[in-house]
Amino acid sequence: DTGVSQDPRHKITKRGQNVTFRCDPISEHNRLYWYRQTLGQGPEFLTYFQNEAQLEKSRLLSDRFSAERPKGSFSTLEIQRTEQGDSAMYLCASSLVVGQPVSSYEQYFGPGTRLTVT
Amino acid sequence: KQEVTQIPAALSVPEGENLVLNCSFTDSAIYNLQWFRQDPGKGLTSLLLIQSSQREQTSGRLNASLDKSSGRSTLYIAASQPGDSATYLCASCYGQNFVFGPGTRLSVLP
Numbered sequence: 001d002t003g004v005s006q007d008p009r010h011k012i013t014k015r016g017q018n019v020t021f022r023c024d025p026i027s028e029h030n031r032l033y034w035y036r037q038t039l040g041q042g043p044e045f046l047t048y049f050q051n052e053a054q055l056e057k058s059r060l061l062s063d064r065f066s067a068e069r070p071k072g073s074f075s076t077l078e079i080q081r082t083e084q085g086d087s088a089m090y091l092c093a094s095s096l097v098v099g100q101p102v103s104s105y106e107q108y109f110g111p112g113t114r115l116t117v118t
Numbered sequence: 119k120q121e122v123t124q125i126p127a128a129l130s131v132p133e134g135e136n137l138v139l140n141c142s143f144t145d146s147a148i149y150n151l152q153w154f155r156q157d158p159g160k161g162l163t164s165l166l167l168i169q170s171s172q173r174e175q176t177s178g179r180l181n182a183s184l185d186k187s188s189g190r191s192t193l194y195i196a197a198s199q200p201g202d203s204a205t206y207l208c209a210s211c212y213g214q215n216f217v218f219g220p221g222t223r224l225s226v227l228p
């Protein structure tokens with residue numbers, strides 16, 4: 001078990017550029033989540049996948065944000081036309097959800113990708 | 119609206135003290151509540167998860183309780199150590215949606 005990994009760990013980009021982040025979950029985990037965290041705040045839920053299906057995306061911050069998990073393994077989060085307000089830590093988490101009740105599962109977080117938009 | 123608050127926002131204690139961190143949630147229809155630790159610039163480390171049917175969970179020096187009716191959870195840390203210094207966050211799970219509190223920043227002074 002190597003844990004959840006994220007790449008890159010840091011990204012500096014100029015306003016208007018597109019960026020893509022990658023998340024590799026714990027290998028047997030079927031759920032994958034993306035969060036955004038700004039300084040002094042708790043993580044803000046963005047979206048999640050069950051295997052390759054994106055089951056919740058209404059909380060993505062705008063249509064500039066999109067996420068994929070094409071084969072039910074790693075996931076990517078893309079931000080198009082970045083703005084300075086997008087500067088934040090982007091966190092990925094995974095969990096294993098088997099059967100019912102779902103109240104028993106835990107989320108395991110990666111180290112995050114810190115985005116700075118200049 | 120589902121919201122989670124944490125009190126206090128920051129706490130500083132001398133080493134060896136026992137302490138309690140508080141978490142309140144507005145929607146009591148939670149699936150579970152999870153406590154995390156976050157070190158500066160790092161991701162979150164899971165500490166304890168309490169299912170909606172449980173009242174408390176313990177791990178080492180940590181004990182977390184859950185009172186759904188009052189919308190509260192507490193994290194008790196016994197015999198605090200400088201290595202416990204971090205931000206502690208609670209998160210309520212509503213099935214597909216997770217709501218985090220802003221965290222309590224803990225400093226344990228040697």
